[in-house]
Amino acid sequence: MIKKLLLTGCLIATSFIHASQAEPTSARQTELHNLLKNDCGACHGLTLQGGMGPALLPEKLAGKPDELLVTTILEGRKGTAMPPWKPFMNRDEVVWLVGVLRNR
Amino acid sequence: MNKLLLASNNVGWADDRKPNKLMLKMLYPLGHKGFLSSAQPTILALMLSFNVLAEPRATGDLGLIIEREDSTALIINTTEHKQLAKITGLGDLSHATVVFSRDQRYAYVFGRDGGLSKIDLLQDQLAKRIVQAGNSIGGAISQDGKLIAVSNYEPGGVKVFAADTLELVADIPAEYAPGKRSKVVGLVDAPGQKFVFSLFDAGEIWTLDMKNPQKPAIAKFKNIGKEPYDALMSPEGRFYIAGLFGESGLALLDLWDTAAGVKRILPTYGKDDDKLPVYKMPHLEGWAMAGDLLFAPAIGKHEVLVINKRDWTLLKAIPVLGQPVFVMARPDARQVWVNFAMPDNNHLQIIDVKDLAVTNMLTPGKAVLHMEFTPRGEQVWVALRDDNQVVVYDTATLQEAAPRLAAQHPNGIFFSSRAHKIGF
Numbered sequence: 001m002i003k004k005l006l007l008t009g010c011l012i013a014t015s016f017i018h019a020s021q022a023e024p025t026s027a028r029q030t031e032l033h034n035l036l037k038n039d040c041g042a043c044h045g046l047t048l049q050g051g052m053g054p055a056l057l058p059e060k061l062a063g064k065p066d067e068l069l070v071t072t073i074l075e076g077r078k079g080t081a082m083p084p085w086k087p088f089m090n091r092d093e094v095v096w097l098v099g100v101l102r103n104r
Numbered sequence: 105m106n107k108l109l110l111a112s113n114n115v116g117w118a119d120d121r122k123p124n125k126l127m128l129k130m131l132y133p134l135g136h137k138g139f140l141s142s143a144q145p146t147i148l149a150l151m152l153s154f155n156v157l158a159e160p161r162a163t164g165d166l167g168l169i170i171e172r173e174d175s176t177a178l179i180i181n182t183t184e185h186k187q188l189a190k191i192t193g194l195g196d197l198s199h200a201t202v203v204f205s206r207d208q209r210y211a212y213v214f215g216r217d218g219g220l221s222k223i224d225l226l227q228d229q230l231a232k233r234i235v236q237a238g239n240s241i242g243g244a245i246s247q248d249g250k251l252i253a254v255s256n257y258e259p260g261g262v263k264v265f266a267a268d269t270l271e272l273v274a275d276i277p278a279e280y281a282p283g284k285r286s287k288v289v290g291l292v293d294a295p296g297q298k299f300v301f302s303l304f305d306a307g308e309i310w311t312l313d314m315k316n317p318q319k320p321a322i323a324k325f326k327n328i329g330k331e332p333y334d335a336l337m338s339p340e341g342r343f344y345i346a347g348l349f350g351e352s353g354l355a356l357l358d359l360w361d362t363a364a365g366v367k368r369i370l371p372t373y374g375k376d377d378d379k380l381p382v383y384k385m386p387h388l389e390g391w392a393m394a395g396d397l398l399f400a401p402a403i404g405k406h407e408v409l410v411i412n413k414r415d416w417t418l419l420k421a422i423p424v425l426g427q428p429v430f431v432m433a434r435p436d437a438r439q440v441w442v443n444f445a446m447p448d449n450n451h452l453q454i455i456d457v458k459d460l461a462v463t464n465m466l467t468p469g470k471a472v473l474h475m476e477f478t479p480r481g482e483q484v485w486v487a488l489r490d491d492n493q494v495v496v497y498d499t500a501t502l503q504e505a506a507p508r509l510a511a512q513h514p515n516g517i518f519f520s521s522r523a524h525k526i527g528f
Contacts, residue, residue, distance in 0.1 A: 037173075038471070038489070039446055042384050045216055046172065046198030050239055051257060052287070052304075052333075052385065076381055081331075081349060083381030088447075 022092045032089065032097055043081065048101070052081060058103040069098045163208040163225045167476065167519035169487065169494055170200045170213070171512040177213060178511055179225055182478055182485070182519055185496060185506035189228035195219035195235070200516050201242045201389070204523035205267060206249035211520070212267075214243035214254055222270060225520065232270050236263050242389070244293040247526075251314055253291060253299045260285035262301055264314060274320045280306035290335025290346050290388065292527045294359055302332035302346045302355075309335075309346060309357055309366055328355040328366040333403075336388040337527025343413075345369070347388050349403060356416065369416045370409070379404030384445035386429050389528075394437035394457045401428035401442075408442055410460055420460050424453050430474065433457075434499055435481035443472045452486065454502070464502055468495045473514070479521035487514035 024032060037046060043053035054060065061069065073094045076084035089097070166188070169178040175197060179189040196217035203212050210231065213221040218237035223230055239258035245251070251273060252265045264274040278286040286303035294300050299312040309328050313321040330350025337344055344357040353370040382404050392399035398411040402421065408431055410420040426448025433440050440455040449471050454464040470490035477484045483505050486495045494514055498505040522528040 034490075039383065041198050045239070046196055047217075049196075049217070051199065051216065051241070081333075081382065081385065083383055 024093050024096055028093070029096075032093060033100070035088065036097065036100065056101055058101070061101060066095070066098055069101070070094050073097065161226055163520055165479075165520070166208070166225050167485075167517060168202050168211050168213070168223070169509075169511050169514050170197050170202070170516040170518075172197050172200070172489070172515040173513045176512070177211075177223065179223070179228060180509070182483075185509065187509060191221075191223050191228070191230055193230060193233070194221050195233075197515070199241060202516070202518035202522075203243055203245040203252070203528065204518075204520045205245070206523050208520040208523045210267075211518070212243060212245065212252050214240060216240065218254075218256065218258075220252065220254055220265065220270060234265075234270050236265070236272075241287070241289060242291050244291050244299055245523075246293055246299070246314060247295060247297050251297075251317070253293075253312070255288040255291035255301055257287040260287050260303075260305070262288055262291060262299065262312065264299075264312075264317075264320070273317050274312075274314065276310075276312060276320060276322065278303050278306070278310075280308060289333055292335065292337040292344065292389075293341075294337060294344070295341040295526065298359075300335070300337070300344045300357070300359070302328070302335050304331055304333065307332065307350070309344065309355065311357075311359075311362070323362065325357060325362075325366045328357075329353065329368060333385050334388040338393055338398075338413075339526060341526040345388070345398070345400075347386065347400065347403065349382075349385070354400065354411075367416070369411060370418055373409070373418060374402065374405060377405070380406075380427065382427065382445070383447075384427070384429050384449075386427070386431075386445075392431045392433040392440050394433045394440065397457070399431050399433065399440045399455070401431050403427075408440070408455065422455060422460060422462065424462060425451055425465065432475060432477070434484070435477055435479065439499060441475055441484060443475065446471075449473070466497070466502060468497075469493060474516045476517040476519050478519065485517045485519075487511070487517050489513050489515055 043051050044056050045051045048056040074086045076082045165183045167180050167182050169180055175194045177191045177194055178187050180187050194213055195215045197215050199216045201214050209226050211223045218235050218240045220236050221233040237256040240254055240256040243254045250267050252267050254263050261277040266273055278288050280286050280303055286305035288301050289304050291301040297315045302309050307328055307330050309325040311323045329348040332346035333349040335346040342360055346355040352373055352375045353368045356367045356369050386401035396413045398413055400409045402409050406424055406426055407421045408424055408428055412419045424442055426444035428442050429445055430443050438457055442453045450467055452466040452472055453462045456463040468486055469488040472486055473489045474487045475484050481499060484497050484499050492512055494509040494511050496506045
């Protein structure tokens with residue numbers, strides 16, 4: 001019961017965090033999904049199981065904080081093939097995308 | 105009756121085309137026992153219609169279009185510009201490449217998920233499929249056509265299979281330090297029953313001699329440069345050239361003089377310039393060697409590099425619209441066609457080799473991912489991923505030469521004429 005309450009609490013907290021972000025419009029969500037599939041997918045694989053870049057499956061990302069993922073996507077990673085994606089999306093959109101990756 | 109049988113056995117099947125299941129059912133309507141005894145009139149009628157069923161098909165002008173999201177490939181006729189069949193169940197094709205058997209009957213598709221699929225172009229069917237690794241990037245067919253090699257990211261290495269059965273012949277882990285395996289890129293065939301490939305994580309080039317399939321012989325070239333991302337083989341099979349992502353220039357191995365080791369081409373080009381972020385790795389497969397000139401994509405720059413093959417120096421850097429992905433010479437080498445990484449991927453530019461300058465730009469549609477020339481180059485087929493179309497251009501007039509073909513998210517076009525080219 002306590003577990004259940006905790007879980008509910010977490011869910012409410014998560015949805016609260018979400019609500020505080022500006023969620024992309026549904027048209028923009030489609031664009032971002034396509035970008036994920038085609039452009040992220042070019043290196044990370046269509047099914048995100050990895051390629052030149054590492055796998056981006058929820059279990060692979062589990063130990064990594066949101067902020068790290070958001071910064072990596074926005075700024076890229078120096079010394080690797082990961083480019084900065086900020087010319088193509090803003091921070092709110094990246095936060096939303098990280099949520100998609102985490103499957104939440 | 106026997107004569108008729110003999111006659112109809114002599115026509116119909118191209119090469120060693122075998123009757124398919126449907127034909128066998130029609131030939132043996134009562135099973136083998138009933139043949140020639142109880143069903144003669146039926147058989148006679150069927151024999152007459154048999155030629156229609158088994159219309160001979162040549163495969164020299166066929167090809168495959170890969171549909172990246174559907175695990176499918178279309179068999180197409182490049183002369184008639186039409187789809188002949190759709191082959192399903194090919195796994196994750198978000199990155200894929202294809203080689204062809206030397207009789208041009210079979211296409212071998214290398215998928216992202218480690219899948220190796222053998223497609224029968226005569227019978228429109230999947231002949232065999234294995235999943236040989238967790239994550240792979242490309243493949244090659246041996247000089248004698250008997251071996252298929254696959255380059256894998258996970259687990260990093262090369263596996264070699266018998267072309268007929270797809271049984272494993274050799275497993276070459278790309279282990280460059282104890283317990284450390286590299287992703288393998290730029291795998292090509294080379295004369296002398298060899299394969300050549302590069303180790304992305306290790307900065308090495310390896311040659312693999314398969315003359316004795318039981319005893320693969322490996323030669324390793326180390327410190328060739330940081331992060332080779334792809335490679336090409338010159339059309340005569342002499343020069344293996346790997347593009348470097350992690351530092352400037354290209355790594356060159358002369359297979360006529362391997363003792364000289366790997367040399368660096370353009371070691372300082374762009375070294376101190378700010379590189380643009382790379383949104384799609386360029387591909388070197390599909391060499392662009394035009395006579396004495398090598399055309400290569402400049403990584404992180406809006407340029408195509410023209411390198412003089414005689415002394416491997418830079419002749420010119422041609423400014424182009426965006427970051428080049430494929431830089432491909434028309435088979436007669438008069439034109440070089442270039443497509444681009446996002447956000448410039450709706451365009452194609454055409455370089456006139458006579459002037460070493462961009463002379464034309466085309467905007468065929470959304471997301472130009474790949475192109476393939478007909479064997480003698482009068483046409484080029486272009487895959488438009490986000491328009492679900494393949495467009496065919498007349499390369500002389502730059503006009504569309506046929507109605508656009510429908511294909512779901514096409515990302516690769518491969519013609520069977522590749523069967524007879526070294527390095528494809």
